[in-house]
Amino acid sequence: MTRAVLSLGSNLGDRFAFLQGAVTGLRDHVRAVSPVYETAAWGVEEQPDFLNAIVIVQADDVDEWGWLAKGQALENEAGRVRTLHWGPRTLDVDVVTVDGVTSEHPDLLLPHPGTPERATVLIPWLDVEPDAVLPGHGPIAEVMAGVSVAGVRRRDDLRLEW
Numbered sequence: 208m209t210r211a212v213l214s215l216g217s218n219l220g221d222r223f224a225f226l227q228g229a230v231t232g233l234r235d236h237v238r239a240v241s242p243v244y245e246t247a248a249w250g251v252e253e254q255p256d257f258l259n260a261i262v263i264v265q266a267d268d269v270d271e272w273g274w275l276a277k278g279q280a281l282e283n284e285a286g287r288v289r290t291l292h293w294g295p296r297t298l299d300v301d302v303v304t305v306d307g308v309t310s311e312h313p314d315l316l317l318p319h320p321g322t323p324e325r326a327t328v329l330i331p332w333l334d335v336e337p338d339a340v341l342p343g344h345g346p347i348a349e350v351m352a353g354v355s356v357a358g359v360r361r362r363d364d365l366r367l368e369w
């Protein structure tokens with residue numbers, strides 16, 4: 208059995224519908240879904256704001272590569288076109304962590320190396336798992352203490368169904 212933390216992001220088209228589509232696609236495996244956050248883009252800053260959320264999933268028969276494949280299938284279903292690195296996208300699904308698994312394979316780095324710097328991941332993750340630990344970095348509450356919360360706003364008017 209594996210349990211994974213997935214990060215969802217969208218900043219093109221009907222952003223909320225793309226996040227909801229991903230959660231619906233994962234529904235057999237979903238254990239928790241965070242609130243939705245409106246977030247200023249990092250990386251390439253001249254692009255529309257993102258909606259971000261975290262989903263906790265669990266399954267008997269899905270390993271870390273299986274979670275990556277499910278995420279990529281959902282991105283493809285959302286019509287994602289790969290253009291600019293860190294550029295706009297209808298749907299991004301990152302595998303943040305998989306319990307008990309670390310990986311240095313470039314196609315599947317675990318934990319996802321961006322996590323310790325990204326309030327867009329840490330804030331929604333804290334909402335659903337306040338005691339979570341990021342392997343190699345410690346409790347996420349402590350990691351978050353060193354990260355700016357600027358540009359991250361909770362959207363209580365948006366709620367993902369699962």
Ligand SMILES: Nc1ncnc2c1ncn2[C@@H]1O[C@H](COP(=O)(O)OP(=O)(O)OP(=O)(O)O)[C@@H](O)[C@H]1O
Nearest residue numbers: 292293299300301302303313314315316317319321
């Ligand atoms: N933990 C991971 N989760 C998702 N994709 C990963 C992970 N580790 C490595 N990758 C690889 O990253 C590539 C996808 O990169 P993508 O274009 O989505 O990056 P990005 O979302 O723009 O940037 P970032 O990965 O920094 O969030 C894929 O080839 C995938 O195999």
Ligand SMILES: Nc1nc2c(c(=O)[nH]1)N=C(CO)CN2
Nearest residue numbers: 216246247248249250257293
């Ligand atoms: N706020 C925000 N900015 C981003 C995001 C994201 O999910 N949220 N994802 C990116 C590429 O992975 C690039 N920039």
